[in-house]
Amino acid sequence: MAEEKTIMERLFQELDSKTKALNEENGQSFIENLGLAMEDIYQNNRELLEQATLADRRKAFQFAYLSLMQQQEIQANHQITPDSIGLILGYLVERFTEGKKELNIVDLTSGSGHLSATVHEVLKDQTLMHHLVEVDPVLSRVSVHLANFLEIPFDVYPQDAIMPLPFEEADVVIGDLPVGYYPVDDRSHEMKLGFEEGHSYAHYLLIEQAVEALRGSGYAFLVVPSNIFEGENVKQLEKFIATDTEMQAFLNLPKTLFKSENSRKSILILQKKERDVTLSVEVLLANIPDFKDPQQFQKFMGELNEWLQQNHHKN
Incomplete structure (x- = not known):
């Protein structure tokens, strides 16, 4: 039986898949689309968001950001502070x-x-x-x-x-x-x-x-x-x-x-x-x-x- 995903993992996967889907639709950068994906969850997936602590949300964002860095070469000043x-x-x-x-x-x-x-x-x-x-x-x-x-x-x-x-x-x-x-x-x-x-x-x-x-x-x-x-x-x-x-x-x-x-x-x-x-x-x-x-x-x-x-x- 597969282990149940934590709220943070579910939130990360939601952000990651939404960012990639938006990227195929609009051709904007991954970073811009990550912003739009966060906005989409904030407005349309309140149930998931409200189960997540501040730390869950921040870590989900961080992992999504690091994941998109593997998809697209980003400039040095776009790196996030660890x-x-x-x-x-x-x-x-x-x-x-x-x-x-x-x-x-x-x-x-x-x-x-x-x-x-x-x-x-x-x-x-x-x-x-x-x-x-x-x-x-x-x-x-x-x-x-x-x-x-x-x-x-x-x-x-x-x-x-x-x-x-x-x-x-x-x-x-x-x-x-x-x-x-x-x-x-x-x-x-x-x-x-x-x-x-x-x-x-x-x-x-x-x-x-x-x-x-x-x-x-x-x-x-x-x-x-x-x-x-x-x-x-x-x-x-x-x-x-x-x-x-x-x-x-x-x-x-x-x-x-x-x-x-x-x-x-x-x-x-x-x-x-x-x-x-x-x-x-x-x-x-x-x-x-x-x-x-x-x-x-x-x-x-x-x-x-x-x-x-x-x-x-x-x-």
Whole structure:
């Protein structure tokens, strides 16, 4: 006798088959059709959707996304942030904002919205207002469909995240930052981390935008290249971080998540400086162990909690 499928598996199969059927009908990209498939289930298959938890729904979306990546070559900036990274980032946000009942969270370069969805899943005891900024029109539309499918509120801003943002005073900014050069020199010349000559680094400018969007003493949790503090322009970045923020932590993500040492990423945590409020801390530098090693992971959690007690005992 065949095993009965879980709700998550049924939801994934529904999404997957609907996306492929739509693809044959309309010839749009798989990603666009995944958005339409989510909308179709949201409107026409309430019975199945209402049996599914938030985690079921998000995982079904993630598996459908990974499945369609095998059908169609997709560009690098259309990759989704793996949930292992999203879950640890969500846990860090939770620990640093303990005691706050409501959070305004901005996600810069939010892509399909998967990172925000994963963080939302972790922060279940807080009321969250999500603001997602994504320049790619296909991805920003998918994130609107994802918000409906998950039934969580996303305000989606379809714009370049390095251009002036339509809000300020976020409690938290998150982002899995794309790496590369930013082509709009007129804009980068207005910014502290813009280079005087040639194109500036997009990931530097996004760090500045993240800090700019925060209220005083708010936190940024940013996924950045592990080698971000190497190279010829690093002094400019270090000066900005030292002047405008209190750097909290630089945590290397597990090696096993990346193809090579060169593509490895880390989580950079910054607190926006606020006169007479923010205090300098001893920066936490650590390697996050492989999630599959619970013993090492518990040890890391212990170190993090001890560091928080010593450096953020008022929180």
